[in-house]
Amino acid sequence: MNRYEDIQSELNAMRKKAFKTVELPVIERSIEDRFIYTNSNDRLDNLAYEFYGDPRQWVILALANNLGKGTLIAPAGIQLRIPPQSVITNFSDMMRKAQENK
Numbered sequence: 001m002n003r004y005e006d007i008q009s010e011l012n013a014m015r016k017k018a019f020k021t022v023e024l025p026v027i028e029r030s031i032e033d034r035f036i037y038t039n040s041n042d043r044l045d046n047l048a049y050e051f052y053g054d055p056r057q058w059v060i061l062a063l064a065n066n067l068g069k070g071t072l073i074a075p076a077g078i079q080l081r082i083p084p085q086s087v088i089t090n091f092s093d094m095m096r097k098a099q100e101n102k
Helices: 044-052 054-064 087-100
Strands: 010-011 018-019 034-037 079-082
Touching: 010 044, 044 054, 044 079, 054 079
Parallel strands: none
Antiparallel strands: 010 018, 034 079
16 A cells, blocks of 8 residues: 555646645544554554554554654553554545545
């Protein structure tokens, strides 16, 4: 999954590709969500690899838990929500709908 594949772009004044602002979708709570408590060494990309098999899915964990602003390190001792695998499948569709609603 390329995080830019569904984001519209345009050429800026310097003729360089610039991506438009995107409002990220909300990842709704599900009965299938799992919860863990983080340790001091936990990172969102490593947790995404552990639960989804792909470290690039860290954005799912970040959005679901309001984390990842400037760092991939998860604060120690917080309860982290792990959305089900089906969220990844639907993420591109959610991004597309968020773009259309702009």
